[in-house]
Structure formats: C-alpha cells, structure tokens
Amino acid sequence: xxxxxxxxxxxxxxxxxxxxxxxxxxxxxxxxxxxxxxxxxxxxxxxxxxxxxxxxxxxxxxxxxxxxxxxxxxxxxxxxxxxxxxxxxxxxxxxxxxxxxxxxxxxxxxxxxxxxxxxxxxxxxxxxxxxxxxxxxxxxxxxxxxxxxxxxxxxxxxxxxxxxxxxxxxxxxxxxxxxxxxxxxxxxxxxxxxxxxxxxxxxxxxxxxxxxxxxxxxxxxxxxxxxxxxxxxxxxxxxxxxxxxxxxxxxxxxxxxxxxxxxxxxxxxxxxxxxxxxxxxxxxxxxxxxxxxxxxxxxxxxxxxxxxxxxxxxxxxxxxxxxxxxxxxxxxxxxxxxxxxxxxxxxxxxxxxxxxxxxxxxxxxxxxxxxxxxxxxxxxxxxxxxxxxxxxxxxxxxxxxxxxxxxxxxxxxxxxxxxxxxxxxxxxxxxxxxxxxxxxxxxxxxxxxxxxxxxxxxxxxxxxxxxxxxxxxxxxxxxxxxxx
Amino acid sequence: xxxxxxxxxxxxxxxxxxxxxxxxxxxxxxxxxxxxxxxxxxxxxxxxxxxxxxxxxxxxxxxxxxxxxxxxxxxxxxxxxxxxxxxxxxxxxxxxxxxxxxxxxxxxxxxxxxxxxxxxxxxxxxxxxxxxxxxxxxxxxxxxxxxxxxxxxxxxxxxxxxxxxxxxxxxxxxxxxxxxxxxxxxxxxxxxxxxxxxxxxxxxxxxxxxxxxxxxxxxxxxxxxxxxxxxxxxxxxxxxxxxxxxxxxxxxxxxxxxxxxxxxxxxxxxxxxxxxxxxxxxxxxxxxxxxxxxxxxxxxxxxxxxxxxxxxxxxxxxxxxxxxxxxxxxxxxxxxxxxxxxxxxxxxxxxxxxxxxxxxxxxxxxxxxxxxxxxxxxxxxxxxxxxxxxxxxxxxxxxxxxxxxxxxxxxxxxxxxxxxxxxxxxxxxxxxxxxxxxxxxxxxxxxxxxxxxxxxxxxxxxxxxxxxxxxxxxxxxxxxxxxxxx
Numbered sequence: 001x002x003x004x005x006x007x008x009x010x011x012x013x014x015x016x017x018x019x020x021x022x023x024x025x026x027x028x029x030x031x032x033x034x035x036x037x038x039x040x041x042x043x044x045x046x047x048x049x050x051x052x053x054x055x056x057x058x059x060x061x062x063x064x065x066x067x068x069x070x071x072x073x074x075x076x077x078x079x080x081x082x083x084x085x086x087x088x089x090x091x092x093x094x095x096x097x098x099x100x101x102x103x104x105x106x107x108x109x110x111x112x113x114x115x116x117x118x119x120x121x122x123x124x125x126x127x128x129x130x131x132x133x134x135x136x137x138x139x140x141x142x143x144x145x146x147x148x149x150x151x152x153x154x155x156x157x158x159x160x161x162x163x164x165x166x167x168x169x170x171x172x173x174x175x176x177x178x179x180x181x182x183x184x185x186x187x188x189x190x191x192x193x194x195x196x197x198x199x200x201x202x203x204x205x206x207x208x209x210x211x212x213x214x215x216x217x218x219x220x221x222x223x224x225x226x227x228x229x230x231x232x233x234x235x236x237x238x239x240x241x242x243x244x245x246x247x248x249x250x251x252x253x254x255x256x257x258x259x260x261x262x263x264x265x266x267x268x269x270x271x272x273x274x275x276x277x278x279x280x281x282x283x284x285x286x287x288x289x290x291x292x293x294x295x296x297x298x299x300x301x302x303x304x305x306x307x308x309x310x311x312x313x314x315x316x317x318x319x320x321x322x323x324x325x326x327x328x329x330x331x332x333x334x335x336x337x338x339x340x341x342x343x344x345x346x347x348x349x350x351x352x353x354x355x356x357x358x359x360x361x362x363x364x365x366x367x368x369x370x371x372x373x374x375x376x377x378x379x380x381x382x383x384x385x386x387x388x389x390x391x392x393x394x395x396x397x398x399x400x401x402x403x404x405x406x407x408x409x410x411x412x413x414x415x416x417x418x419x420x421x422x423x424x425x426x427x428x429x430x431x432x433x434x435x436x437x438x439x440x441x442x443x444x445x446x447x448x449x450x451x452x453x454x455x456x457x458x459x460x461x462x463x464x465x466x467x468x469x470x471x472x473x474x475x476x477x478x479x480x481x482x483x484x
Numbered sequence: 485x486x487x488x489x490x491x492x493x494x495x496x497x498x499x500x501x502x503x504x505x506x507x508x509x510x511x512x513x514x515x516x517x518x519x520x521x522x523x524x525x526x527x528x529x530x531x532x533x534x535x536x537x538x539x540x541x542x543x544x545x546x547x548x549x550x551x552x553x554x555x556x557x558x559x560x561x562x563x564x565x566x567x568x569x570x571x572x573x574x575x576x577x578x579x580x581x582x583x584x585x586x587x588x589x590x591x592x593x594x595x596x597x598x599x600x601x602x603x604x605x606x607x608x609x610x611x612x613x614x615x616x617x618x619x620x621x622x623x624x625x626x627x628x629x630x631x632x633x634x635x636x637x638x639x640x641x642x643x644x645x646x647x648x649x650x651x652x653x654x655x656x657x658x659x660x661x662x663x664x665x666x667x668x669x670x671x672x673x674x675x676x677x678x679x680x681x682x683x684x685x686x687x688x689x690x691x692x693x694x695x696x697x698x699x700x701x702x703x704x705x706x707x708x709x710x711x712x713x714x715x716x717x718x719x720x721x722x723x724x725x726x727x728x729x730x731x732x733x734x735x736x737x738x739x740x741x742x743x744x745x746x747x748x749x750x751x752x753x754x755x756x757x758x759x760x761x762x763x764x765x766x767x768x769x770x771x772x773x774x775x776x777x778x779x780x781x782x783x784x785x786x787x788x789x790x791x792x793x794x795x796x797x798x799x800x801x802x803x804x805x806x807x808x809x810x811x812x813x814x815x816x817x818x819x820x821x822x823x824x825x826x827x828x829x830x831x832x833x834x835x836x837x838x839x840x841x842x843x844x845x846x847x848x849x850x851x852x853x854x855x856x857x858x859x860x861x862x863x864x865x866x867x868x869x870x871x872x873x874x875x876x877x878x879x880x881x882x883x884x885x886x887x888x889x890x891x892x893x894x895x896x897x898x899x900x901x902x903x904x905x906x907x908x909x910x911x912x913x914x915x916x917x918x919x920x921x922x923x924x925x926x927x928x929x930x931x932x933x934x935x936x937x938x939x940x941x942x943x944x945x946x947x948x949x950x951x952x953x954x955x956x957x958x959x960x961x962x963x964x965x966x967x968x969x970x
Contacts, residue, residue: 081531094530101524103531200531207761235533236763313761316563319574320528324627327530336625340567363565363756372758 002027003163004479007072007220010166014061014071021061021071025054025115028073032117032164035483038145041159043078043136044086045118053115060113068223070113075168077156078119079126080106080211081200089202090122090134090152093321093328093347103200104232105169105211112227117165121155124349125318126176126204128152129421130411133351138408141184142480143446147405150180150421153214157184160214162483167215167224173204174306175400175425177212178437182400182449185439187466187476189213189221192456193432194239196225197232203317205310206237208429217476218436218466222246225459244460250467255288257465259452260393264299265424273399273448276441280450281397283472284465294393296385301378302426303419308362308375309430314352315359321347354415383431390455395465398424400437400449428453436466439475447478488685490716491693492651493643494708496658497636498668499612499676500543506611506635507534507577514674518617518628526614526633528572533762536561540635543667544584544609545768545776547637550665550783551604553588555773559608561763565756569627570614578638580757583608584766590661591785592653593803602654603642610636631675637667643682643693648712652705655679660784664809678703683715684729694719695729699736699743711736715743787812795819795829804837810851811836814858821862822869831865839882855886864892872896873903874953905952907959910943913951914963917942928964939964 002010002024013019029047036042050073057071081087081099083106088094102110110116123133131139131154139154141147142162149158153170157180160168170177172190181188189212196211203209211228215221226247231240261281266274281291323329323343330342348356362371389396401421411418428435433453440450454462470476505512508525525532548555562580585607591599612634617626639658645651659677662668670677684696699715702708714736719729733752734743759765782790784806791812792802805815815836822828840861844854856864864881867873873881873896884895896902904910917939918925928935939960943951 081529087530089530097530099529099531101529199533202530203762205761234535236535237533237761312758316565316575316756316758319565319567320530320572322567322569322574324569325527325529325572336569360756363758365754365756368756368758 003031006217007166007223010072011068015066021054021057021115025050025073028117028165035162035164039140039142039158039162040137041121041139041155041164042118043088043121046085046116050115050117057113057115067113069227072166073115073117074109075117075120075156075159075165076106077122077153077170079122079171079202080169082106090124090136092135097327104197104234105228108227120159120168123152124352126152126171126173127351127355129179129418132408132412133349135349141405142483146407148408150183152176154180156214157181157186160186160216161480163479167213167220169211170214171201171209171211173208173310174429175422178400178425178435178451179421181214181437183405185447185478187215187218187221188437189225190435191225191229191459192434194237196228197235197238199232199234205313206317207313208310217470218463219250222250222463241457246460246463249460249464252464253288254465254468257289258393259284259289259291260294260389260396261291262396262398263293263295265398269402272443276448277399277450280440283469287468287472294389294396296389298378298381298385299427302382302430303423305375305378305430306426307419308371309379311355311359312363312372315356318356379430382427386431386433394461395452395454398451400424400451404443404446404448424451432456434459434462436462438466438469441475487688488720489688490646491643491684492645492712493682494641494651494655494679496639496655496679498639498662500540500635500637500667501669502537502539502635504537505633506537506540508633512634516630518630522629522632526629534577536763537635540609542776544607544637545773546665546667547607548585548588549777549780550661551588551590553585555768556582556584556586557768559584559766561760562757563760566753569625570616572629572632576611576613577760578610579608590657592657594653595649602644605640605642607637607639610638612636648709651681651712652709655708656705660807664781664784672703675703679708681708681712683712685716685719695731698733700733702736707736707738710741711743714741797833801833805833814851817858818862822865835861835865839879843886855889860885860891867892867896871903871905871952873901877901877949901950903952904947904950905955907955910951910955910959913943913946914960917946918963
C-alpha cells in the first residue's frame with residue numbers, strides 16, 4: 001500500500017511517473033477522512049490546498065523536474081505560519097488567525113514541492129506533554145486511543161504513526177518531537193538549535209525552540225531535514241554553517257563509534273524499559289560500536305531549570321497576544337485593562353496561564369536572581385557536562401521517556417508529574433544539542449523510544465547511527481492495528 | 485543666594501538617521517499615513533523575529549568614539565516588558581546591563597565662558613514605540629505603528645549638571661554632536677531628539693543626593709529649561725514647607741508651565757528585563773571600531789579650536805560658527821574667498837553671525853536653505869573690502885540679495901550704490917552742504933561739535949549714503965575747520 005512506502009520509494013515512483021502526486025495525495029486524504037475522526041490529529045484539514053499543491057507538483061514532474069520531496073504530502077504542526085491557512089497554535093487565542101506569510105520551514109518545504117494535507121493538532125502554544133492542552137481537544141494515540149500520543153507535537157506524531165502522512169513537521173522545546181515520537185512509535189529528529197530557522201514558528205521559549213521532523217524512519221527524516229536545514233537571514237539565531245549531505249553518510253559503518261550510556265538516566269527507571277535500552281546497546285555493539293558509561297552530574301537539575309527558563313521566555317513571548325492587533329478579543333471591553341485581562345483570560349487555556357504566571361514571577365524584581373539567573377547558571381553547567389561527555393563519546397543514549405503512553409486525563413491535574421515526562425529530553429534543549437528518538441520495542445503493547453543525543457551539528461552522525469539501528473531492527477516498521 | 489544646590493542628569497533619546505528600522509526592513513521616514521511604514525515585524529505578528537540593523541550599530545559606535553567612550557566588544561539586547569497598545573510585542577528591545585557605549589564625557593561651554601566636563605554614563609541602542617492617537621476618534625484610540633521600531637540611541641549623563649542652563653547647554657552640545665556625526669537629524673518638533681530630566685535638590689555642601697523626580701519627554705530646549713526651573717522651585721518650596729520629595733515620574737505641561745505627577749515609584753512597572761533570546765549578543769571587533777573611527781568628521785570642539793587659532797576668533801565666536809557642520813563650512817567657504825588679511829576672518833564672522841544669522845532666524849531657515857549662498861556673501865564682503873561700498877550700504881545690498889537672489893555686484897550696479905571715493909566729488913557735495921546751512925556752520929564754529937554729525941548726515945543724504953565714510957570724515961573736518969581759518 002502507498003502509505004507504507006517510504007519517502008524514497010514514493011519519490012522514485014513519482015519520478016518514474018508510476019503514480020502522480022494527485023493520486024498519492026488522494027490516497028492520504030482518503031485515509032485522513034476515514035481514520036482521523038478517531039485520532040483528532042488535525043486542527044485544520046486542507047484538502048483543496050493539497051490538491052492544488054499536488055497538481056503543481058505533477059506539472060513540475062511533467063516538466064522533468066525531480067526532487068526527493070517533489071510531490072510528497074506532509075502535515076505541518078499548527079505552530080508554523082502558513083499563508084492563507086489558519087495558524088491557531090492550538091489556542092483559542094489564535095482560532096481566527098490566518099497568517100499573511102509562510103514560516104521559513106513552510107516556504108522551504110513548499111519550494112521543494114511538498115503537498116500540504118493540513119495543520120496538525122498540538123498542545124496550546126506547544127505547552128504540554130500529552131496534547132491535552134489543545135483548545136481543539138486531545139489527540140488520541142493510534143496504538144491505543146485511550147492513551148495520549150505525547151506532546152506537544154501530538155498531532156504530527158499520531159498522524160505519522162497512523163500513516164495519514166509520509167512525514168510531518170514538529171517543534172521541540174523540551175522534548176515535543178522526541179517524546180511524542182517515542183510514544184507513537186515513529187522516528188523524531190530535533191536538530192541542533194540554530195540548524196533550522198525559527199522564522200514563522202510561533203515562539204514558546206525562543207532559546208529552546210527548534211523545528212524538526214517526524215517520519216517513519218531515520219532515512220525518511222534525513223531527506224526532510226536536508227530541505228529544512230540551513231541559514232536564514234530572518235532568524236538571527238540561525239547558524240550560517242553548511243548543511244552536510246545527510247543521505248550520503250546514512251550507511252557509513254558504525255565501527256569505532258563510541259556510545260555513552262548515561263548513568264543518571266537509569267535511576268528509578270522501570271526494568272522493562274531499561275531492558276529495551278540494554279537490548280539496543282547489544283545491537284549497537286554488534287554493529288561495531290563501543291558502549292561505555294558516562295555521567296552528566298547536573299542533568300537531574302534539567303527539569304527545574306527548564307521550568308524556570310521556558311516560562312520566563314514564554315511570559316514575554318506571549319505578551320503580543322493582547323487582543324489589539326490580531327487573535328482573540330473579548331466582547332465589549334470596558335477599557336484598556338479590561339481588554340487585556342479578558343482577552344488574555346478568555347483566550348488562553350489553563351496551562352498557558354500557569355506558565356505565563358510562573359515566568360512573570362521568576363523574572364520579577366526580587367526573584368530574578370534566585371530563579372532566572374540561577375537557572376541560567378545551571379543551564380551552563382548542564383551544557384558543560386555534555387561538552388565533557390562528548391570528549392569521551394560520540395553520542396549518548398537513553399530512553400526517550402520514563403514510561404510508555406499514559407491514559408488521557410491521568411496526569412492533567414498533576415503538572416509536576418506531567419513535567420517529569422520530559423526528564424530525558426530537556427537536557428538536549430538546554431544545551432542546544434541535536435537528538436533523535438527511535439522506536440526500540442514495546443512495553444504493555446505500547447511503543448517505547450530510545451534517544452540518541454550528539455554534539456552540536458552532529459545530525460549526520462545521529463541519523464547514521466539511527467539508520468544503522470533501523471537496518472538491524474524492525475520496530476520502526478510496526479504499524480498500529482487498524483492503520484497498517 | 486539660595487541655600488540649595490540642584491543636581492540634574494539627562495537621558496537624551498536621539499533617533500538614529502537610518503533608512504530602515506532597527507529590527508525590521510520598514511522605512512523610518514517621518515509623516516507617512518498611519519501604519520504604512522510598519523511591516524509584520526513592527527506589528528509583532530506571531531512567529532516574526534528581529535534582525536539587527538548594522539547601520540544603527542555603526543552610528544552608536546560613531547557616537548561612542550566621538551565622546552571618547554569605551555565601545556563594548558560585547559553588548560546585550562534585553563527585553564523591557566510592559567503592556568501598552570502602542571508597544572506591539574508587549575516588550576521593548578533595549579540594552580540593559582551591557583550597553584554598546586559606556587563611560588564617555590563631553591566638554592560644555594557655560595554662559596560665563598567656563599568649560600565644564602559632563603560625564604556620560606552610557607549610550608545604548610533601543611527601539612522606539614508607536615503612537616496612540618486620540619484626535620478625531622470618538623470613544624476609541626487609534627494606534628500608529630510607523631514609529632515602532634525606529635532606532636534610538638539613549639544617551640544617559642551623569643548627574644553632573646547644577647542648573648537648568650547647564651542642562652540646556654549640555655543638551656545643545658549633544659544636539660550639535662549628533663548632527664555633526666550625521667547620526668540624527670536633530671529635529672525636535674518631529675521628536676527625533678528629546679530628553680527626560682532627572683532633577684533633585686540638596687542643601688549646599690551636602691554630598692548625598694536628594695530624592696529625584698524624572699520629568700518625561702521634553703522636546704525643546706526651552707521646555708527643558710522651564711520644566712527644570714519649575715521643578716527646582718517646586719522641590720525647594722516643598723522641602724522648605726516641611727514636605728518631602730517623592731521619587732516619581734512627572735510630565736511637563738508647557739501650556740501651564742508646570743510639572744505634574746504621572747506615577748510614583750510604587751506604581752512604576754516592574755519591567756522584568758532579561759536578555760532577548762531572539763538576538764545574539766552584539767559582538768563588535770576592533771576592525772569594525774577602527775573602520776567607524778575612519779569615518780569620523782572633524783568634531784565641534786576640534787573645529788572651534790581650529791577656527792579660534794587659524795582665524796584669530798574669540799572662543800565665543802569660534803563656538804558659534806562651529807555649532808553646526810553646515811554653518812562652519814559656510815563660514816570657511818566665505819573666509820577662503822576673501823583675500824587673506826588680518827581683518828577678513830573677523831569680517832566674515834561678523835557677517836555670518838550678524839546679518840546672515842538674523843535673516844535666517846527671521847525666515848526660520850536652516851543654513852543649508854540660505855537665500856544668500858556662501859559665494860554670494862563672499863562677493864558682497866569683497867566689495868566692502870575693496871571699498872566699493874560701505875558697511876552700511878552693504879547691509880542694504882544684503883537685504884536686496886536676500887530677497888532677489890541676485891549677486892552683490894548686480895545690485896550695486898543696478899542701484900548705483902558704488903561708493904564715492906573721488907575726493908573732488910565728495911568735496912563738491914560738502915561745499916554745497918556747507919553753503920546751504922550757514923546757521924549750522926556758525927553754531928558749529930561757535931563750539932557746537934555735535935553738529936558734525938549733522939553735516940555727515942547731510943552729505944550722506946545728498947550722496948544717497950554712497951560717500952566713503954572715512955574720506956568724508958577727513959574732508960569734512962578739514963572743510964569745517966578750513967573755512968574757519970579762511
């Protein structure tokens with residue numbers, strides 16, 4: 001079936017004109033129509049736009065143009081601005097917001113000839129680990145619809161896992177690509193901070209946010225990242241460094257690769273979950289890699305550090321949503337203060353408000369030094385820990401999450417437990433490092449992920465290690481029942 | 485003498501004369517229809533990001549070098565968070581802990597001719613906010629974001645000034661400097677150059693500063709002086725009547741000539757400054773600084789010193805003539821057109837500072853728009869120097885030049901104003917005048933010396949003022965005396 005083909009195979013059939021992009025697009029639109037109601041993976045479906053994109057791609061193909069993504073459908077997380085199509089960021093605040101421009105990620109992928117099927121559901125303003133904070137309702141995990149798909153890029157993950165799209169974009173501020181990738185059994189890549197432009201991506205925590213990709217294999221992800229990555233003069237934090245040919249090194253042998261197992265990751269980890277990581281290490285050793293233990297002593301501080309830095313930045317980033325120029329405005333404001341307080345009070349959901357309040361608090365006079373400044377210092381220590389580790393090893397390995405997908409509603413009223421879901425992923429954001437999550441087995445019939453994190457701009461090495469693992473395993477080929 | 489000493493520090497906002505805004509590509513031109521010079525970045529649309537304008541950085545560095553300050557190799561943009569409708573992001577991007585320019589100073593000449601060194605704590609880059617519009621809108625407020633994101637250089641002085649006049653002298657000197665550097669057009673009506681004044685008073689001799697009030701948004705030198713004067717008087721009166729000054733922000737009402745409380749320290753915003761994560765720290769290397777240094781023009785103090793030395797002008801005249809680059813260039817152009825002799829620079833200085841300046845003031849024109857060009861004024865002064873016309877006639881010629889745009893020679897010729905230097909011709913007129921006024925002659929000879937002026941006047945009247953004054957004096961004296969002996 002078309003939806004089980006990888007991107008390379010689809011591009012090959014399109015190139016040989018064995019299928020058209022229109023046919024491919026119709027296939028996925030059909031699956032979305034049939035399967036999405038059980039998942040709620042979309043905030044906005046764009047079938048008309050998809051057909052236009054597909055026709056345009058077919059014209060380019062007919063004219064002899066070829067490209068790894070030309071004519072391939074995708075879904076964008078609804079955090080990326082898309083010209084003429086609503087960009088809600090999962091919030092009532094932006095329920096009526098149609099961006100007048102494309103995010104740089106969207107523009108690059110459009111230029112490459114992709115076909116936009118729609119905009120994926122997500123936690124409100126990317127704040128959440130379960131996709132339950134979305135104004136548009138929770139996304140359900142295709143492996144078990146009573147479970148969350150993870151978050152915040154839950155719609156992108158669920159849609160990719162359910163084969164409603166060959167791939168999807170996402171963003172990762174504290175694990176929002178890797179964690180849902182793990183919980184839905186797909187491959188998720190969070191590049192180095194600055195590798196992919198943030199222009200047009202609605203900011204949550206600017207120093208942590210990074211765009212990335214969900215796909216069903218590292219090879220697929222690498223061909224998407226190839227298009228997304230690169231310097232953007234519109235983003236001052238994007239890095240002007242050449243983008244290596246990721247595909248070219250996917251098959252490089254792993255002989256001599258040093259993989260570090262993080263001691264801190266395993267304290268309190270359930271045995272069945274730990275066993276999957278040890279199995280993965282065995283596979284890596286069989287592929288010629290060397291495994292050794294490394295320590296990141298400050299890593300246990302990453303969750304509290306993150307929950308100071310990220311809210312601080314978000315409290316400022318979300319100030320622009322004031323009911324004045326765009327987005328939600330309350331009915332009949334009595335005066336300016338009423339306009340602000342009711343527009344924001346009614347437009348934002350509980351988790352967003354919690355983080356704005358936390359962030360406002362930690363930046364306030366008298367608290368700044370004790371919270372924000374101290375968090376920045378710990379952030380530096382964590383970064384230094386990683387740097388020291390990468391003097392000994394090429395990549396570090398850990399589980400992506402402590403547990404498999406949990407029940408919808410189980411953690412919503414306990415934010416601290418919810419935040420601990422990100423314990424393995426947050427360090428890479430604080431240090432700006434690239435990470436991938438790969439399917440590595442099942443616990444309680446739910447997929448689990450392993451995470452590889454590398455030094456800055458080591459995406460090629462990460463994808464190579466991920467691809468080699470996927471050559472030796474078939475976890476990533478497993479499809480949830482009913483979505484095969 | 486007052487028992488109080490005033491302490492003043494100024495925060496001057498100079499709008500940088502960049503073509504585009506500090507973090508977006510929108511134009512900065514003044515006066516466009518509302519919101520036509522605001523792009524998605526200025527409107528703070530979701531997802532947009534700031535990109536720093538390199539020209540604004542060059543201008544800030546230029547200013548730093550001109551005041552002998554330390555230009556920071558690394559400075560940081562921070563967010564100043566507060567809600568206001570004309571602040572689209574809900575925060576202003578500014579520099580807080582690490583400014584681009586620190587620790588400079590400026591020499592300011594005071595009214596009594598003494599020179600005072602005023603310390604400049606820092607100068608930092610920031611963006612301006614938009615404007616809220618209330619006129620012509622019923623029960624609504626309009627927002628114009630054309631100005632949002634316009635680059636500003638905020639120049640913060642030390643509390644070094646001791647009177648309103650000192651504060652104005654300092655502000656004028658900064659005004660001169662930024663225009664010299666061509667980093668700000670200095671237009672105060674359009675708000676391109678404005679300041680906040682921190683004012684406090686303390687008993688003379690006490691070291692500790694009194695509690696200060698900050699007067700916001702003063703956009704003319706006159707308002708700065710009057711607002712500070714009012715505020716000093718208010719604070720002294722308050723303390724002397726047993727009250728205490730509270731730290732607060734005040735607004736100056738120029739119609740009522742008073743300052744009014746805007747908000748107290750307790751009501752002040754907590755701006756929650758933190759480094760802007762969308763912008764990397766601003767790194768400036770030595771090569772960049774040296775490249776900017778190479779573009780520095782002759783600075784006002786350098787030009788004044790050169791004028792005083794090369795043209796033997798007083799410090800005051802040299803200061804006035806170097807008050808703007810354009811005026812200095814005009815003056816130098818006039819001087820260079822005259823034959824170099826001991827009087828030519830003084831002649832040029834007097835005319836530029838006298839007739840020309842008053843004509844410009846009268847018509848509210850800048851030197852660049854002068855109706856008499858430097859070459860034309862030179863032409864006029866040459867006729868004074870070669871005695872074709874007298875200084876008095878020259879003023880008449882200048883007025884004609886100002887209104888007609890013609891050259892001095894053309895006007896002198898057309899109006900027949902050429903000075904009479906032929907002794908015979910002057911003598912003939914003198915003889916006629918003496919003959920026509922026998923009574924005055926008799927009185928003069930009887931000792932009424934003041935009547936000499938009467939005869940001068942009569943001769944000038946008869947020659948339409950064209951008689952060479954020196955020759956006339958000489959000949960008239962001889963004639964009046966000569967007749968006595970005859």
